[in-house]
Amino acid sequence: MSLVRIEPVRPLRGIAMPGHKERSLTRPIELLEAPGRLYLRVDPETVCVDLEGAVLGGELLGRCQGVGVHAPTSGRILAIAEAPMCHPAQLPSPHLVLEPDGRDAFRRSEPWTRLPEPAEIFRRIESAGLAGLGGAGFPTALKLKSGAQRTEALIVNAVECEPHITADAALLREHSDTVLRGAALVRRLLGARDIIIAVENSMPEAIAAIERTARDFDEDFRLCVLPALYPAGSEKQLTEALLGREIPAGGLPADIGALCLNVGTLAALATAVYQDAPLTHRITTITGSAVPRPGNYCIPIGAPIEDLLCSAGCAPEDVARLIVGGSMMGYAISDLRTPASKTVNCLIADDAGAVAPQPPQQPCIRCGFCVEVCPVSLLPQQLYAYSHSQQYERLEQHRLADCIECGACSWVCPSKIPLVEYYRQAKRHLHSAERERLASDAARVRFESRNERLSALAQAREAELLERRRARKLSHADRSAIAEAQQRASAAAAAADGDGDGDAAAEPPQPAGDVNQLGIALRQAQVQLAELQRRQAPERDIQHIQGQIEALGERLRSAASESESGSGSEPKPESGSEPKSKSKSGSS
Amino acid sequence: MLQKTSAPHVSAPGGISRVMLWVAAALVPGVLGQLWWFGPGVLIQLAWCVLIALAAEALALRLRGQPVEVGLGDCSVLICALLLGLTLPGHAPWYVGLTATLSAVLLGKHVYGGLGHNPFNPAMIGYVVALIGFPIEMTRWTHPDAAVPLAEVWAAFSGALLPDQWTAATALEVFKLERGGMYEAEFKASRDIFGLFGGRGVEWVNALFLAGGLLLLLRGIITWHGPLGLLGALGLCALIGWDGGSSEGHGSALLHWFSGATMLGAWFILTDPVSTSATPWGRFVCGALAGVVTYCIRVWGTYPDAIAFGVLLSNFAAPLIDYYLRPRVYGHGRGAGRADE
Known part of the structure; x- marks a missing residue:
């Protein structure tokens, strides 16, 4: 309904650096055909299609770190093979090899014209393989969940502050309606109050497109046009500039009521929800001095970078360096056969002439240029000194962990020190030290609990021995009690004898609740029974006594279990005295 | 074979020498003012200090096994010498500048490990050594209105004390x-x-x-x-x-x-x-x-x-x-x- 222009709440800090965007900025998005083979990174245990079977475009193939992997086109799965991972380390990892059949047939989809319940929408988002397309690749479903019920402002991030990248600008220029649909959808799902679209002033066509399409929506949007400064597009800097709040260290944007989503992610989300089309393609800027036709390309995910470069008219043998991502935070890869992942927003292929030799590193003169540009207010020169001298405690004190590795410090450094590289190494060291610490902590806890368990066992054994010793001492008293019981039992038997017939068979004394008394009563009854049996008393009397014995036994068991915690010695007098009473009854 | 550079793959133009040359350029107005009010002695002192400083720097780098061209190329020693030359009286004899500059470059800078490692400002180390070592020479400033003839300027640099008529x-x-x-x-x-x-x-x-x-x-x-x-x-x-x-x-x-x-x-x-x-x-x-x-x-x-x-x-x-x-x-x-x- 309306689009309100807003100004940043806090002034944006950053470096105005050459953007080099003019080569690809105004180029239309061009769809690239799938090459001869696609390599889709997947966790092998999650593969849910037949190897060597046929698949349709959009079909779920498996998962990669919890995010669904879908076929970008129809074809045949050939194998699971190792290919270099699209990652700075380029480790070989399992990829599904898909041979496109050229039909580009897609599975049947169920587009939604009216939205169902939020839970169902969430289910679709989860199954669409959505990950952050801005570069970090965080699973979108998880991000939305982190912001559920507590998001005030949804930030639509189109601030492509890194040099060369124009993918977001191109997307907005051509598909701003899809982006806005995605934003409106997320707002509804999360109950967010505002949608703030953040763009850079270097993308006038994108701004015009947003202004044009926003009129077709029943929503209120806010548009903030930011100066082209690096690193304005970083989540932390953008949130602070737009909301005036800092994301707490170690926290999430959701902690301050913000959720930041890249425009590409939002477009993919809208397409996934409304068209039921999972994420299989993305928009990537292919540029650099070795690329004759630089531009913005819609690439099938999983296509080898080599093939993508060829499609842009670039001869792979001319490439002297290939950077995945922007020239500030991207990484150079050494193998052009690396397949493109979901996070590849830019490919910069430079020829030998454009790759300047790295200037020699000179000593730090503490000029403080890095301090002025650090977006998180660290002291890069101190961090460098401490990294160099491996003073890890000092590094933690100076908050190395908060470094976002934007590279602004390295960019301005007149001594040409690769500062970020030093920080990465130090971080790696701290990380492995932390892991070791955790492992040793766990080992210590395990050791301590084992010791505790052993000492508890030893104590229990000690207590049992004591108890037994005590029980042995008590046996005197027991014996006199037993003798008394036997006397009473024989008296009762004599009485029954005198009676003649068992009609008036003496009722065993009704015992009190005490375990000892119950035991005595039980034994008396047993003696009576034996006596009756010996005299071949009538069946009825014997049954009566047997019933009594059973009832007494029941009561004794329950009483014993009630007072079990007491000493545990209750059954002992019984077992100890039973043979005696039996022998007694036998002898009598 | 593809090159693997580490991020960021680009950097701002210019290095240390650019920073230093800007500092040198910014000194020019002040030098001209000193030339105007206190005579050509300042230029002699600057030239002398720069000469000694470059030689001392080259020697120190050589002794420390560092690449001499890189060390001289960063122009940091030039700034040190210029600042020192500006603080010396224009008519100080040659040995004052020599002592001050050698102290600055060798004691103030290279003893600690060269550029970037010195805890004290080398030029000020040199100045203080000269001030304590040559208290009379270091306090003989000329009167701003005195027009010292060139011959006297040269004589003063060669070691003769400047006559009192011009000093103040x-x-x-x-x-x-x-x-x-x-x-x-x-x-x-x-x-x-x-x-x-x-x-x-x-x-x-x-x-x-x-x-x-x-x-x-x-x-x-x-x-x-x-x-x-x-x-x-x-x-x-x-x-x-x-x-x-x-x-x-x-x-x-x-x-x-x-x-x-x-x-x-x-x-x-x-x-x-x-x-x-x-x-x-x-x-x-x-x-x-x-x-x-x-x-x-x-x-x-x-x-x-x-x-x-x-x-x-x-x-x-x-x-x-x-x-x-x-x-x-x-x-x-x-x-x-x-x-x-």
Whole structure:
């Protein structure tokens, strides 16, 4: 309904650096055909299609770190093979090899014209393989969940502050309606109050497109046009500039009521929800001095970078360096056969002439240029000194962990020190030290609990021995009690004898609740029974006594279990005295 | 084979030498002012100091097994020599410059490990060695109105003391020692060593150094923190000590700002990045410390000027100041999660 222009709440800090965007900025998005083979990174245990079977475009193939992997086109799965991972380390990892059949047939989809319940929408988002397309690749479903019920402002991030990248600008220029649909959808799902679209002033066509399409929506949007400064597009800097709040260290944007989503992610989300089309393609800027036709390309995910470069008219043998991502935070890869992942927003292929030799590193003169540009207010020169001298405690004190590795410090450094590289190494060291610490902590806890368990066992054994010793001492008293019981039992038997017939068979004394008394009563009854049996008393009397014995036994068991915690010695007098009473009854 | 560079793959143009050459360029107005008011001696001193400094630097690099071209190419020693040359009296004999420069480059810089490792400003080390070693030569400044013939200039450089007819005590020295119970305004009017608001001639040299400093500030080579700290503290002290110009007063803020080496010190010497604090507010505190020390020595000490001592003392404190005045990191402390809408 309306689009309100807003100004940043806090002034944006950053470096105005050459953007080099003019080569690809105004180029239309061009769809690239799938090459001869696609390599889709997947966790092998999650593969849910037949190897060597046929698949349709959009079909779920498996998962990669919890995010669904879908076929970008129809074809045949050939194998699971190792290919270099699209990652700075380029480790070989399992990829599904898909041979496109050229039909580009897609599975049947169920587009939604009216939205169902939020839970169902969430289910679709989860199954669409959505990950952050801005570069970090965080699973979108998880991000939305982190912001559920507590998001005030949804930030639509189109601030492509890194040099060369124009993918977001191109997307907005051509598909701003899809982006806005995605934003409106997320707002509804999360109950967010505002949608703030953040763009850079270097993308006038994108701004015009947003202004044009926003009129077709029943929503209120806010548009903030930011100066082209690096690193304005970083989540932390953008949130602070737009909301005036800092994301707490170690926290999430959701902690301050913000959720930041890249425009590409939002477009993919809208397409996934409304068209039921999972994420299989993305928009990537292919540029650099070795690329004759630089531009913005819609690439099938999983296509080898080599093939993508060829499609842009670039001869792979001319490439002297290939950077995945922007020239500030991207990484150079050494193998052009690396397949493109979901996070590849830019490919910069430079020829030998454009790759300047790295200037020699000179000593730090503490000029403080890095301090002025650090977006998180660290002291890069101190961090460098401490990294160099491996003073890890000092590094933690100076908050190395908060470094976002934007590279602004390295960019301005007149001594040409690769500062970020030093920080990465130090971080790696701290990380492995932390892991070791955790492992040793766990080992210590395990050791301590084992010791505790052993000492508890030893104590229990000690207590049992004591108890037994005590029980042995008590046996005197027991014996006199037993003798008394036997006397009473024989008296009762004599009485029954005198009676003649068992009609008036003496009722065993009704015992009190005490375990000892119950035991005595039980034994008396047993003696009576034996006596009756010996005299071949009538069946009825014997049954009566047997019933009594059973009832007494029941009561004794329950009483014993009630007072079990007491000493545990209750059954002992019984077992100890039973043979005696039996022998007694036998002898009598 | 593809090249693997580490991020960021691009960097800003220019290196250390560019920074240093900008500093050199910003010194030019002040040098011209000194040339105008104090004669060609300043050029001789500069040339002599630069020559010795380059030779000493090359020798030191050679001895330390470092690449000589890279070390000389960063131009840092050039700045050190220029600053030192500007602080020496124009008619000091050659051995003063030699001693000062060798002390600066060898003792002030390379003994600690070369560029970037020296805890003290090398130029000020050299200056203080010369001041203590050659007290007479180091205080023989010419009168701003004296036109010393070239032959005398050369003779002075060769070792002959400059005849008294051309020399004069500096404004700060005169103000401190020769007042004799006169009101400030009266006293200043009676002596031709005072100018409009500072020392005669020196005030304009200071103004030109100020202009050069503002150029550096504009180019982003220095920040305002250090100079503002020094000038602010010096001005504040002068304001507190100001009694309206009695015979016992300690001089106005203007006198302190525009006399001696104040502006050169504030904009070019204190801002030497290696030896001062590296945090923005640390630089301010370093500057303020230097300002207070300078004022105290100027007013109560035995030396007429004390920028060198002030700067060196602030260099001493820099590591400690750096440690305690770290900026608040994003997401930590009071700013985290706070809204200021």
